[in-house]
Amino acid sequence: DTGVSQNPRHKITKRGQNVTFRCDPISEHNRLYWYRQTLGQGPEFLTYFQNEAQLEKSRLLSDRFSAERPKGSFSTLEIQRTEQGDSAMYLCASSLGGDGYTFGSGTRLTVV
Amino acid sequence: SQKIEQNSEALNIQEGKTATLTCNYTNYSPAYLQWYRQDPGRGPVFLLLIRENEKEKRKERLKVTFDTTLKQSLFHITASQPADSATYLCAPTISSGSARQLTFGSGTQLTVLP
DSSP states (O other): OOOOEEEOSEEEEOTTOOEEEEEEOOTTOOEEEEEEEOTTSOOEEEEEEETTEEEEEOTTOOTTEEEEOGGGSOEEEEESSOOGGGOEEEEEEEESSSSSOEEOOOEEEEEO | OOEEEESOSEEEEETTSOEEEEEEEESOOOSEEEEEEEOTTSOOEEEEEEETTOSEEEETTEEEEEETTTTEEEEEESSOOGGGOEEEEEEEEOOBTTBOOBOOOOOEEEEEEO
């Protein structure tokens, strides 16, 4: 296993379009997290899964955002009707237990 | 509201010196604190975790202290090298039942000059 994999690495989309990102965590990790990071800031928590159950969602996660983790394996994050303010790096992380997260390289979203 | 402050946005030091990065937090009591390194265009990489009942933890050239009275953690890199240049993020973490979401500071950008 080579770590947490995120696809695509970069995504440019027009305002109003829907986008979907994929995260493949480390296979034995039961916990999966999505974060968002803008330039010069630390990552901000979006949502958390333990196996296939979505257990926590940040208030940052508006109704336009939805995340899934079918069968407790890979996860997808969808943003509907994108806005320019959604432009950011979207990071996925996984862990076995709660300590020492392993992050992917992220998906950089640019909304034009 | 909860707040995390990391010292100065950028820190420049000479190769071979010790870099000291500061993380202060207010309005909450983390069960433990994590430090991550982030290179441009990459995700953070986990470095060290220190628990509230530990005063100090070391890993190779890295040392972390955690003072719950001062609400502060210090992160030291001894014998610094240009390859240590990166942004370092602290993440005081609350153990809250089923979820352990990390809350990150905005980071300190360290540059080690040859």
